[in-house]
Amino acid sequence: MKLEDFPKEIQPFVIPKQKGAEMVYRCLGCDAEYGIEKLLYTCPACGEVLLIYDNNFERLKKISGKVWHRIFDYRKMLKMPALRGIYLYHEFIGPVIPLSSVIWLGEGHTPLVQANEIMQEKADVKFYFKNDGQNPSASFKDRGMASALSYINFLVQKGLVSDVLAVCASTGDTSASAALYASYLKPHVKSAVLLPHKKVTPQQLSQPLGSGATVFEIPGVFDDCMKVVEALAENYNVALLNSKNAWRILGQESYSYEIAQDFEYEMQNKVVMVPIGNAGNITAVMSGFLKFHEVGIISKLPKIIGVQSEHANPVYLYYREKDPKKRKFEPVTVQPSCAQAAMIGNPVSMPRVIHLADMYNRRAGKQRVFFVQVTEQAIMDWQLTANQNGHIACTHGGECLAGLVEARKQGIVREDEEVVLDSTAHALKFSGFQEMYFENKFPAEYGISPKPELVNAPTLMRPDDLEKVPAPGKPLEGEDFRLFVKRTSEEIAKALDLKKV
Ligand SMILES: *Cc1c(COP(=O)(O)O)cnc(C)c1O
Ligand SMILES: [Zn+2]
Numbered sequence: 001m002k003l004e005d006f007p008k009e010i011q012p013f014v015i016p017k018q019k020g021a022e023m024v025y026r027c028l029g030c031d032a033e034y035g036i037e038k039l040l041y042t043c044p045a046c047g048e049v050l051l052i053y054d055n056n057f058e059r060l061k062k063i064s065g066k067v068w069h070r071i072f073d074y075r076k077m078l079k080m081p082a083l084r085g086i087y088l089y090h091e092f093i094g095p096v097i098p099l100s101s102v103i104w105l106g107e108g109h110t111p112l113v114q115a116n117e118i119m120q121e122k123a124d125v126k127f128y129f130k131n132d133g134q135n136p137s138a139s140f141k142d143r144g145m146a147s148a149l150s151y152i153n154f155l156v157q158k159g160l161v162s163d164v165l166a167v168c169a170s171t172g173d174t175s176a177s178a179a180l181y182a183s184y185l186k187p188h189v190k191s192a193v194l195l196p197h198k199k200v201t202p203q204q205l206s207q208p209l210g211s212g213a214t215v216f217e218i219p220g221v222f223d224d225c226m227k228v229v230e231a232l233a234e235n236y237n238v239a240l241l242n243s244k245n246a247w248r249i250l251g252q253e254s255y256s257y258e259i260a261q262d263f264e265y266e267m268q269n270k271v272v273m274v275p276i277g278n279a280g281n282i283t284a285v286m287s288g289f290l291k292f293h294e295v296g297i298i299s300k301l302p303k304i305i306g307v308q309s310e311h312a313n314p315v316y317l318y319y320r321e322k323d324p325k326k327r328k329f330e331p332v333t334v335q336p337s338c339a340q341a342a343m344i345g346n347p348v349s350m351p352r353v354i355h356l357a358d359m360y361n362r363r364a365g366k367q368r369v370f371f372v373q374v375t376e377q378a379i380m381d382w383q384l385t386a387n388q389n390g391h392i393a394c395t396h397g398g399e400c401l402a403g404l405v406e407a408r409k410q411g412i413v414r415e416d417e418e419v420v421l422d423s424t425a426h427a428l429k430f431s432g433f434q435e436m437y438f439e440n441k442f443p444a445e446y447g448i449s450p451k452p453e454l455v456n457a458p459t460l461m462r463p464d465d466l467e468k469v470p471a472p473g474k475p476l477e478g479e480d481f482r483l484f485v486k487r488t489s490e491e492i493a494k495a496l497d498l499k500k501v
Pocket of ligand 2: 029
C-alpha cells in the first residue's frame with residue numbers, strides 16, 4: 001500500500017524517524033555506559049558483557065499501546081525493503097540506524113504454524129512452531145545479523161570504519177548467517193569464521209564456503225573456538241559477530257515482537273519455548289517482551305521456558321537450585337548432542353540471562369521464566385514425530401517439543417495455555433541426525449536408539465523377473481520398456497495394497 005493511502009492519523013508514524021533516540025552500551029557488571037560510535041563487546045572497565053539501551057526510551061511511551069498496534073499493522077502493508085524485516089520494529093531495535101543503512105535479505109516474519117490435532121493430543125496442549133528455519137540462511141541467526149550488519153553498514157557510510165573484517169565462532173548457523181550478510185556488504189566488509197572441526201553439519205559448512213568467507217576449522221568444541229575469537233577481537237582490529245555483540249541481541253528481539261503481533265498483542269496464557277546454547281536467543285526473547293510490556297504494547301508477559309539437552313545443560317543446572325542466593329554458575333563439559341547448534345558448556349550470555357530473568361519475574365510479579373532439560377532420545381523422537389505431522393523442525397525444534405512435553409508433565413504449562421515452539425533452523429541443515437536415527441548409526445555417546453515406528457527408509461523396486469531395466473544414458477525401448485513399466489507398477493501396487501479401478 002502507498003503511504004498516501006494510509007489513514008491520515010497513522011501516516012506520520014508509518015515511516016520511523018531517527019530523532020530522539022539515545023542508544024548506549026551499558027555494562028551488566030558495573031553499570032558504566034559507553035557511546036555506540038564504535039564496536040564494543042565487553043566493558044573496558046570491568047570486562048563484563050554489555051546490552052544496548054535507549055536512554056530516551058520514555059519517549060516511546062507517549063504513543064499508546066493501541067496506536068503502536070496500528071503503526072505495526074499498517075507498516076506491514078508497506079513495500080519498503082528496509083521495513084519489511086526486523087526493522088518493522090525500528091523504534092525498538094535500532095532507532096539510530098537510518099533506513100538507508102538497513103540491509104534486508106528476506107529475514108523475519110517467519111510463519112507460525114499450528115500443530116495438527118494428532119500433535120496437540122500428543123503434547124496435551126495447543127501449540128505452534130514458529131519456523132525460523134525459513135529465514136534466508138535457514139536459521140534465526142539472520143535476525144541478529146541483519147541488525148549487526150546494518151549497524152556496521154551505518155558506521156561504514158558515516159566513514160567511522162572501513163575495510164571491516166567480521167569474525168565469529170560458530171556451531172554452524174552463526175557463521176552461515178555472518179558470511180551471507182557480510183558478502184552482501186562487499187567490498188567494505190569481509191568475513192572469516194571459526195568452526196569446531198567436524199562439529200558442524202556438511203550443510204552448515206557449505207554455507208560460509210558458498211558465501212565466499214574464509215573458513216577455519218579448529219580442533220575441539222565451540223567453547224574452544226569462542227576463546228580464540230575473543231582473543232582475536234581483543235588484540236586485533238576485527239568486528240566480532242557472535243552474540244556477545246549486543247547488536248545481535250537487538251535484532252533477535254524481533255522474534256518476540258512478531259509473536260506479539262501474530263497473536264494480536266494478546267499474551268495472556270501464552271508460552272514461548274526456546275532452546276538455549278550460548279543464551280543469546282533467550283536473552284533477546286526476554287528483552288523483547290519486556291520492552292513491549294513497558295510501553296504497553298502487550299499488557300501481559302508470556303511465560304518463557306528455556307530448554308537444554310542433558311548433554312549441554314549449564315543454564316538448567318544453575319536454575320535447578322531454587323534459592324537464588326545459593327545459585328552458582330558452573331560451566332559444564334559438553335557431550336555430543338543432536339541439538340548440535342546448542343552444544344555449548346559456557347554460554348557467553350549467562351550474565352544477561354540472570355539479569356533479565358530476574359527482571360522478568362519481578363515485572364510479572366511471579367515466576368514467568370522456567371528452565372527444563374530433556375534427553376537426547378526425546379529430542380530425536382519428538383523432532384521426527386513433528387516432521388511426520390507436517391512440520392520442518394530442526395533438532396532444536398524437536399528439543400522444544402520434548403521440552404514442552406516435559407513442562408506439561410511438571411505442570412509448568414497448563415492445559416489452557418498456547419505454546420510457541422522455536423524451530424530455530426530448517427530441518428534440512430540437520431538431516432544427518434535423521435539419517436543416523438533411521439540407520440541406527442548414532443555413536444554410543446549420544447544414547448539414542450531408534451524407535452521402529454519412527455524409522456523410514458527407501459525401497460529399491462526392481463522386480464526379479466525383469467531381464468532388462470533402464471539405466472542413465474541407456475533407455476529401454478519397445479516391448480522391454482512396456483514390460484518394465486508393467487511389472488514395476490504391479491509390484492508397487494502390491495506393496496501398497498492398491499485396489500484395481
Ligand atoms: C544458535 C542456535 C541455537 C542456540 O541459540 P543461542 O542464542 O546460542 O542460545 C539453537 N538452535 C539453532 C539452530 C542455532 O543456530
Ligand atoms: Zn563494567
